[in-house]
Amino acid sequence: MNRNSWTFCDGNGRLDRAAPTITRRQAIVGAASLIAGGVWWAGAKSALAQGAFRSDGGDGPVLVTIFLRGGADGLNIVAPYQEDDYYRHRPSLAIPAPRSGKPETKRLTDLDGFFGLNPAFLPLFPDFAEGNLAFVHAIGSGDTTHSHFEAMSTMELGLLNQSDRVSGGWLARHLNSTPERQAPLRAVAFGGTMPDSLSGAHGAVAVNSLADYRLSDVEPEWRQSLERLYSRGDTEIAEAGRDTLRVLRILNSSDPRDYRPENGAKYPDSPLGKALKETAFLIKNGVGLEIACLDSTGWDSHITQGSVDGWLFELLSDLARSIAAFRTDLGGEMRRVVVTVQTEFGRRVAENSGLGTDHGAGGCMAVLGEAVSGGKIFGKWPGLVNDRLSGPGDLAVTTDYRSVFSEILQGHLQNQNADVVFPGQSHKPLGILG
Amino acid sequence: MKLSRREAIALAAAGAGAAALGGCNQAVSAAYNSAREPISPPNLGDSEPVSILNRFGFGPDSASVSRFKELGREQWIEEQLNPSEAIPAHLAARIGRLEIYHLGPWDLRDWKEDAVIAQMQQNAILRATYSPWQLQERMVDFWTNHFNIFTKKGLAVYRKPWDERNVIRRHALGKFPEMITASAKSTAMLLYLDQQNSTAAHPNENYARELLELHTLGVDGGYTQKDVMEVARCFTGWSEERGFLKKKGAFVFRPEIHDSGSKTVLGQRIPAGQGIEDGEAVIGIVALHPATANHITRKLCGYFLGDEHHSVQPQLAKVFIESAGDIKSVMRLILAEFPSGAGPVLKRPFDYVVSALRATDAATDAGGPIQSALSGMGQPLYLWPMPDGFPVETAAWTSSLLGRWNFASTLAKNGFGGTRADFERMRDGRTAVDGTAIVFRRPSDSDDLSGLAKAASRKDLAGQVALALASPEFQWR
Numbered sequence: 078m079n080r081n082s083w084t085f086c087d088g089n090g091r092l093d094r095a096a097p098t099i100t101r102r103q104a105i106v107g108a109a110s111l112i113a114g115g116v117w118w119a120g121a122k123s124a125l126a127q128g129a130f131r132s133d134g135g136d137g138p139v140l141v142t143i144f145l146r147g148g149a150d151g152l153n154i155v156a157p158y159q160e161d162d163y164y165r166h167r168p169s170l171a172i173p174a175p176r177s178g179k180p181e182t183k184r185l186t187d188l189d190g191f192f193g194l195n196p197a198f199l200p201l202f203p204d205f206a207e208g209n210l211a212f213v214h215a216i217g218s219g220d221t222t223h224s225h226f227e228a229m230s231t232m233e234l235g236l237l238n239q240s241d242r243v244s245g246g247w248l249a250r251h252l253n254s255t256p257e258r259q260a261p262l263r264a265v266a267f268g269g270t271m272p273d274s275l276s277g278a279h280g281a282v283a284v285n286s287l288a289d290y291r292l293s294d295v296e297p298e299w300r301q302s303l304e305r306l307y308s309r310g311d312t313e314i315a316e317a318g319r320d321t322l323r324v325l326r327i328l329n330s331s332d333p334r335d336y337r338p339e340n341g342a343k344y345p346d347s348p349l350g351k352a353l354k355e356t357a358f359l360i361k362n363g364v365g366l367e368i369a370c371l372d373s374t375g376w377d378s379h380i381t382q383g384s385v386d387g388w389l390f391e392l393l394s395d396l397a398r399s400i401a402a403f404r405t406d407l408g409g410e411m412r413r414v415v416v417t418v419q420t421e422f423g424r425r426v427a428e429n430s431g432l433g434t435d436h437g438a439g440g441c442m443a444v445l446g447e448a449v450s451g452g453k454i455f456g457k458w459p460g461l462v463n464d465r466l467s468g469p470g471d472l473a474v475t476t477d478y479r480s481v482f483s484e485i486l487q488g489h490l491q492n493q494n495a496d497v498v499f500p501g502q503s504h505k506p507l508g509i510l511g
Numbered sequence: 512m513k514l515s516r517r518e519a520i521a522l523a524a525a526g527a528g529a530a531a532l533g534g535c536n537q538a539v540s541a542a543y544n545s546a547r548e549p550i551s552p553p554n555l556g557d558s559e560p561v562s563i564l565n566r567f568g569f570g571p572d573s574a575s576v577s578r579f580k581e582l583g584r585e586q587w588i589e590e591q592l593n594p595s596e597a598i599p600a601h602l603a604a605r606i607g608r609l610e611i612y613h614l615g616p617w618d619l620r621d622w623k624e625d626a627v628i629a630q631m632q633q634n635a636i637l638r639a640t641y642s643p644w645q646l647q648e649r650m651v652d653f654w655t656n657h658f659n660i661f662t663k664k665g666l667a668v669y670r671k672p673w674d675e676r677n678v679i680r681r682h683a684l685g686k687f688p689e690m691i692t693a694s695a696k697s698t699a700m701l702l703y704l705d706q707q708n709s710t711a712a713h714p715n716e717n718y719a720r721e722l723l724e725l726h727t728l729g730v731d732g733g734y735t736q737k738d739v740m741e742v743a744r745c746f747t748g749w750s751e752e753r754g755f756l757k758k759k760g761a762f763v764f765r766p767e768i769h770d771s772g773s774k775t776v777l778g779q780r781i782p783a784g785q786g787i788e789d790g791e792a793v794i795g796i797v798a799l800h801p802a803t804a805n806h807i808t809r810k811l812c813g814y815f816l817g818d819e820h821h822s823v824q825p826q827l828a829k830v831f832i833e834s835a836g837d838i839k840s841v842m843r844l845i846l847a848e849f850p851s852g853a854g855p856v857l858k859r860p861f862d863y864v865v866s867a868l869r870a871t872d873a874a875t876d877a878g879g880p881i882q883s884a885l886s887g888m889g890q891p892l893y894l895w896p897m898p899d900g901f902p903v904e905t906a907a908w909t910s911s912l913l914g915r916w917n918f919a920s921t922l923a924k925n926g927f928g929g930t931r932a933d934f935e936r937m938r939d940g941r942t943a944v945d946g947t948a949i950v951f952r953r954p955s956d957s958d959d960l961s962g963l964a965k966a967a968s969r970k971d972l973a974g975q976v977a978l979a980l981a982s983p984e985f986q987w988r
Contacts, residue, residue: 146896146897221736222724222730223720223736223739224720224724224730225897225899226724226730226897226899227730245906266910268889269888269889269890269910269911270889270901270902270907270908270910270911271906271907271908271909271910273906276904276906276907277906282910283889283909283910284910285887285889289887290913291917292913292916292917292920293917293920293921294917294920294921294924294977298969299920299974299977299978302966302967302969302978303916303978303981305966306963306966306967306978306981306982306983307983309962310983312855312983312987313857313905313906313909314857314905314909314912314983314986314987315983316909317909317910317912318912318983320909321910321912321913325913374896375896377717379705379715379716379717380705380708380715428713429713429714429715429716430708430709430710430712430713430714430715431705431708431709431713431715433705433715435715435716435717436716436720468736469736469737469740
């Protein structure tokens with residue numbers, strides 16, 4: 078069986094799913110202007126506990142992006158088990174088909190009769206079954222360099238190709254094009270350096286861990302001196318200093334180390350698990366968080382990639398368990414959250430002699446949330462027959478990754494300036510948000 | 512790469528903490544202090560050595576400013592371009608005790624990974640802080656990132672000290688083709704980029720791709736995917752020794768897995784029937800290619816002169832080719848160009864930490880506490896997981912400010928174990944000299960610093976130093 082194309086834009090998805098309610102956060106704006114006016118937030122007085130940042134009835138929409146660095150193997154996340162070529166190209170890496178007689182943890186779980194889900198991803202299968210998780214296959218940018226750095230930066234800048242020029246990251250352009258949404262902490266990236274997607278953003282910070290985000294010198298005088306030093310100047314560093322001080326004020330009023338996940342959620346003790354837990358803390362504490370950028374690294378599987386076990390399996394398992402814990406922990410708040418999982422490119426269809434795969438093209442993306450019209454695999458499937466492959470033997474890219482993000486931008490983040498964020502583009506929505 | 516960057520950072524921090532130095536260090540510390548000349552007062556009002564040391568070194572300390580004034584600009588530059596082996600006794604005493612630099616990969620296999628990394632970090636910080644050959648140390652930093660190796664990949668950590676000595680340090684101001692050849696035979700690099708198992712039947716493209724994209728031609732250097740695959744074929748068999756009782760981890764060519772068919776790389780035919788010569792031929796084709804000249808000189812401009820477009824770059828590329836990749840000749844021209852074509856350059860955390868130690872003439876063992884602070888700012892040395900090296904862009908580092916502030920405050924309070932600075936001694940009885948003047952080696956009532964001095968006006972000298980180090984001004988070169 079070979080399926081060349083399909084669309085799932087059927088327009089009659091889940092009727093009971095209301096669009097997330099978008100509220101303007103007057104309370105947040107008020108709090109922010111108080112800070113701007115020079116009101117000092119004493120560390121002992123918990124602004125969070127007082128609900129100072131929280132508007133009534135919850136907060137606005139949130140996008141959580143998880144970037145799998147290194148080029149994750151989409152063909153082994155959502156595998157086209159009905160294609161004989163999948164097994165032909167990957168004698169040692171392919172995952173056994175759903176009806177291969179193997180136990181559930183050693184084979185694919187059927188998704189739609191054509192694709193099957195990697196057993197490491199089983200913690201999220203219920204979300205797919207309930208229609209809250211969608212995959213988009215054969216997705217990517219126009220980048221053909223096979224360079225991690227070019228491909229990542231292309232996506233983070235929101236481009237099709239590097240030859241197009243824009244200033245800053247696409248998430249930064251989103252934030253900067255909606256300046257009316259003032260909030261103490263609109264965007265956070267987990268990591269030691271600011272990712273390209275938030276490059277040039279106002280109101281964004283990068284942190285290794287919220288729990289460590291502390292001034293070691295507790296003298297108020299030292300902090301006030303810093304405020305003075307950074308009160309002037311418009312260099313990137315002066316602005317970053319003001320952002321940093323603002324975030325310190327917020328975090329000083331509540332301690333992320335005291336945060337206890339709800340609903341029995343158990344986060345893996347991994348960097349991704351910890352970052353998602355801290356993201357949940359921020360979302361629940363109503364600081365006006367709109368964007369969270371998380372990374373998972375180590376997906377560059379040139380050697381010993383593994384199949385239903387091994388290190389790619391472990392990475393996928395960590396990813397799925399982390400997201401599942403996050404979704405469980407958020408409970409009702411999940412209504413206003415969309416989680417995306419992307420990578421810079423997929424991997425070569427055929428395995429190499431190191432029992433790994435080299436850099437490819439078409440990848441697989443996941444989108445999770447109650448607003449998602451899930452339970453489906455979106456995109457046009459190009460197939461794995463040799464003459465359908467692109468470049469040196471790659472899954473062809475048939476969907477521009479920006480179609481997904483521009484739909485989320487307009488439908489979920491309620492940004493009416495999509496042409497500023499993705500200039501000159503008119504992306505046809507795939508219908509992922511129903 | 513099995514570890515994420517954050518795990519790597521966490522591990523580095525833990526390893527650094529565990530490597531806190533023992534009692535014998537106190538003796539070295541005492542030797543350090545007694546061996547030092549009396550501290551001269553800050554060279555106020557003398558901005559040429561300060562600005563050149565900021566750009567081409569890790570910032571001014573008292574000794575380097577004195578040396579600059581003694582020699583004058585021209586001679587100082589020539590001296591920096593031709594570093595000798597001579598280093599101060601206190602530095603020699605410290606780095607002489609770092610065992611990993613006396614051992615090959617085959618000797619290191621019983622070591623704990625984190626202990627190796629801690630010694631490498633210690634070496635880098637000590638040399639950058641105290642070596643009189645400041646330009647050489649900046650070049651080492653540049654090439655360490657250009658040929659980045661994530662030491663938590665496989666067993667790369669045991670091979671990296673050899674790589675650091677024989678690839679990076681040996682050729683830092685040498686000839687680029689020799690450096691590329693050394694790097695291609697570095698088993699740390701080959702292991703990091705999955706080269707050692709690449710076979711004729713199924714060549715692995717990872718090393719071939721990064722050789723072209725990052726090490727030589729640059730991503731826009733005109734090569735194709737086909738070239739990547741041909742280069743991968745050329746390098747099959749470039750591997751490492753594994754034999755029983757052999758020097759495990761040393762470079763070896765394995766003819767039995769080499770693809771000896773003919774290949775074409777960038778339009779040049781490489782004949783069939785060769786062995787290791789195929790890879791050497793590739794190096795011959797790419798090392799002095801015009802695209803390589805552009806790629807390397809563009810990166811050097813960005814690193815030393817700032818982000819903007821540089822009119823001197825085409826001239827640098829010409830010198831690169833005419834001098835057969837002589838890095839010294841290229842650097843001589845960049846130094847001559849400064850300051851006319853230079854924009855602001857943000858210090859990366861490593862630059863920041865070292866320049867702060869130098870500005871305060873601090874005595875440090877560069878041990879666990881300093882290494883942890885550096886990791887916390889997002890730059891754990893030798894632990895960047897991708898082959899492109901730590902970013903240079905300002906935007907990547909804006910979020911490291913909190914770590915810098917905490918570093919400044921702890922350093923000024925002498926709160927790092929193994930590190931001490933004596934500000935009163937630096938002031939040397941000149942009561943008018945405040946913390947801002949000490950840190951910047953300029954009068955604090957100068958046009959560019961008066962605002963800072965006012966904002967940083969605190970009663971205690973240490974507090975003034977802390978604020979000067981934490982200021983926006985000190986974050987830039």
